[in-house]
Amino acid sequence: MSTFLLYEQSGAVVTLTMNAPESRNALTGNNAPQEFVDACARISEDMSVRAVVLTGAGPVFSSGGNLKHMKALFDETPSAIRNWYRQGIQRLSTALYNLEVPTIAAVNGAAIGAGCDLTCMCDIRIAADTASFAESFVRVGLIPGDGGAWLLPRVVGMSKAMEMSFTGDSLSAAEALACGLVSKVVPADRLMDEARALAGRIAKNPGTGLRMTKRLLREGQHMRLESLLEMSAGFQAIAHKTPHHVEAVNAFIEKRAPNFPDR
Secondary structure, three states: OOOOEEEEEEOOEEEEEEOOHHHOOOOOOOOHHHHHHHHHHHHHHOOOOOEEEEEEOOOEEEOOOOHHHHHHHHHOOHHHHHHHHHHOHHHHHHHHHOOOOOEEEEEOOEEEOHHHHHHHOOOEEEEEOOOEEEOOHHHHOOOOOOOHHHHHHHHHOHHHHHHHHHHOOEEEHHHHHHOOOOOEEEOHHHHHHHHHHHHHHHHOOOHHHHHHHHHHHHHOOOOOHHHHHHHHHHHHHHHHOOHHHHHHHHHHHOOOOOOOOOO
């Protein structure tokens, strides 16, 4: 089976490219879930990585589930289908969403169904002006089996998430910007330059601090303030003892650019 996910590293930035344009970068019927799980494990273990850019090859970001493959599920039992989701696309969802490193979705084209949810698993979304987004499961008689019902409301709010989920309507890049689904829309030929530039600005900062900051932001979505403050105090104690903090303070006092080690 050919490689679905290309892994390229330049300095502290990893670019993941879904490389199956012939299937419109579909996420099922192939090895995509396992390759995402493996790539995320590799990134988490590599402390030299400080930012990740995810994009798609070809004119489509991702078409989500492969409907031709799903036809093969017609003869499966409900328990077998449940297990297929749990061992497949849902493992992708947890791996990417829980990745310690800041992630940027560079949405180059249509992000449909699970492809739309894939963008919501990332921390930041930048869209080409040719991109579009659709939470379209309902149009094929399905529900978001990849966690989209949890992910999408956290990005666009419950009302907009319900509108998108109940209608299956597509949003243009401009409409996605207006509802907060993306933070920036750029000309298609500038998309990767913009995404990598943002990743570079992120990656200039200490890796340990970035990973702990992301964890706090995620935990803050469901923790009480007092609990988050306690967790923050513990993380801050760790941060104070890192060589990154020492280097940052010394560089500031010495009026020079800091040079942060990988660890």
